[in-house]
Amino acid sequence: MFFNSFDFAVFLPIVFILYWFVTKKNLKVQNILLLVASYFFYGWWSYKFLFLLMFSTFLDFYTGIKIHEATSRNHKKFWFWLSIIVNLGFLAFFKYYNFFIDSFTAAVSLFGLQINVWTLKILLPVGISFYTFHGMSYVIDIYKDRIKPVRSFVDYAVFVSFFPLLVAGPIERATHLLPQIQKKRTFNYVLATDGLRQIFWGLFKKIVIADNCAQYANLIFHDPTQYNAATLVCGAVFFAFQIYGDFSGYSDIALGTARLFGFELLRNFAYPYFSRDIAEFWRRWHISLSSWFKDYIYIPLGGSKVSLLKRIRNTFIIFIVSGVWHGANWTFVVWGGLNALYFLPLLLSDRNRSNLEIAAQGKLLPSLKEVFNIAVTFALTTFAWIFFRAASLKDAAIYIKGILSTSILSKPQAFPKLTFAFVVVMLIAEWIQREKTHALKFDEQQPAAFRWMVYYAVIISIVVFGYYGANEFIYFQF
Template sequence: MPFNSIEFAIFLPIIFVLYWFVAQQKLWLQNSLLLIASYFFYGWWDYRFLGLLFLSSSVDFSVGLLLGKTKEQTQRRVLLLVSIFVNLGLLAVFKYYNFFAESFVTAFTLLGRDFKIEHLDIVLPVGISFYTFQTLSYTIDVYKRKITPTHDPISFFAFVSFFPQLVAGPIERASHLLPQFSKKRIFEYHKGVDGLRQILWGLFKKVVIADNCALLADQVFDNYTEMSGSLLVLGAVFFAFQIYGDFSGYSDIAIGTARLFGFDLMQNFNSPYFSRDVAEFWRRWHISLTSWFKDYVYLPLGGNRVVKVQQIFNVFIVFLISGLWHGSNWNFIFWGFINALFFIPLLLLQKNRNHLNKIAENRFLPSFKEALQISCTFGLIVLGWIFFRSPSVNVALGYIQGILSPTLWDFPYLLFNILGKVKPLLLLIFWVVEWIGRDQNFALQQIDRVKSRKLRWGIYLLLIGTISLYKGEPQDFIYFQF
């Protein structure tokens, strides 16, 4: 049930009314309602997916209870391995089996051997990478004794399947989200209003920005051999806006929806395209996944506590795994690889923690140096997105070769044929609003500063009208495939 669908527009207010007006008096009833609603929400795509969600939740709830009772370290390791094996095993079968099978066959073919492996005709469950990592964080943290295991199955199953962030994050930690299911929740008006604002801004990002940018990006990438170098550049830039509007828009709707039910989810995007280097970008982009890899992969490998060679190896491991997490294709792995290459010089020069302060702090406009840093960083990120968007590494390399052709300096007339004259203006306005709200949890949060109630409502109605008038061809959320 996508957030940008009529079905969700009907589903959300029904659950909201039942939650606050029927189930409010009893915590277990609220959690039970959320659990039922979440399974209904997820089963809307395919009811068969519910079995995997239930299995993963059951295994980790049971492992958590056993870890709480077991003191012997060997037994605790075995229990943790059971959780890891089941969760990553399901992920491997449903998401990666065919990819590794094809790669294995290709390797043997190159060696002159004829080798065949049967493919599995299976559907990738929506959001499996997200809820797998979320529930894994619970058993790992219980194993490390960072949190105590819960004995409440309803709370735990609701935590794993919480519908606002089930399909595409943020990937919440049990230490942050699970305790919120154990506390009585009372409706707070300001939280509800703030949640609605974030939902509205997320819909604007998705429907107006992402779906319209997809028109140009899809046409350029699908016909890149026929396009001029200048249009190929614009295609890559518009895909950068598309994926940001699409994914951060989803996160805004998820976080805003959770706030309607009294929950606080972590911020998942923090003005990433205003980053001054690649290291800062990865602290601001898909924050929940970046921090997950840092805590559960990078630091256990030694992090920055080891020699430089080992640090470089650790960085490559994290980025390669991150690329593989995004998709079972070599282009995603290569995308992770080149981002590691962008990151390594900062690590070697000890500049990967340079930009921890706010962007253009206490100033409306960035300095010349900051503007140059932001532009260069954005250029590197866009280069990486070419590999992310392309169906293969060869296509990505061909796309870049097309950019470097003499037609790079041709005027991209096709841009106006696809987008017209108004929508690029909307993109510019969007970019300005994002810049003004760069220090907020989401750009529209700053509307609190507007004292005039009429002006605030005028902005809301303008956004709603723009969404209705300039909605593009409906597109699936990009991260549903992960």
């Protein structure tokens, strides 16, 4: 079930009513309702893979308890590695099996050897990368004695499969979400109304921005040889806004939906395209994944408290792993590597934490220097997105070669003016609201007439200018 579907528009109010009107007096029943609703939500897409989700949930729940109860270091290690290996095994099989096989065959053929190997028609279970990481963080935290295992399977299963975050995050931590699941929740008007506004803003970003940008970007990326350099640049820029609208829009809907049920999920996006350097960008883009990698890979590798050479190694590892997490394709590896390269000068000059606050904080407009830095950062990330979007490295090379031509100064062959206008509107709204968690976050001090005018403008834009063809969320495939 997709957030931007009619099915979800029916599903959400039903669960909301059952949650607050039928089951609110009993936390246990309320959590069971959330679990059933979440499984229904997932099963709507594929009931077969629901069993995989259930198995993975049970495995981590059980191994979590076993790790905690283990009397010897070896036992603890056994249960820990059992969970990690099985989790990564599933991920490797469903996501990377064919990639490894194809890459191996290609590598062998370089030496003139031809081998016949099996590739399988594997359907990637939606959200596997997300729920696997949920489970792994829980098990790792127990292994490292940061948390104690929960004893209620329902509570743990809700943590893993809570429907707003199940298929594309944000990747939650047990320390953050589990206490909310175990605590009695009362309806919070401010939280719920803000959640609803965030849902509308997310829908605007997904349906009006991302899906309309996709129409243009898909066309250009499908056959870049047909377009001049200026059009190719536009194609890459529109893809940059497509993926931002798509994923941050999804995250806003997820966070907003969770708020309707009294939950606060981890923030996933904090206006990344206003970043002044790459380090800031990665503190603002897919925050829950970046922090996951930081906490469970970067820091265990020594983080920044090791020699410069090792810091460089750690940086490359984290970015390349992040690339591979996104998909089984060399394009993602290069995308990750490229971002590591962008990051390197900041690391070497020890300036990777120089922009911790949002740009032009407390001011209306940024300085010229900030505008320049924001533009350069956007250009670098957009260039990297070419690898992310391209079907293969060869396609990316063709695209980039097309950009590096004299036609860069010519007029684009096609340009979606209305979509561009909406992108500008989104950027202005987000710039004005950049110190808040989302662009529609208003406080009661603002006149009600103004607020409702904005809400209606957003809703009417979604209804009138949204794209209602088939467009899934990009991150569902990861």
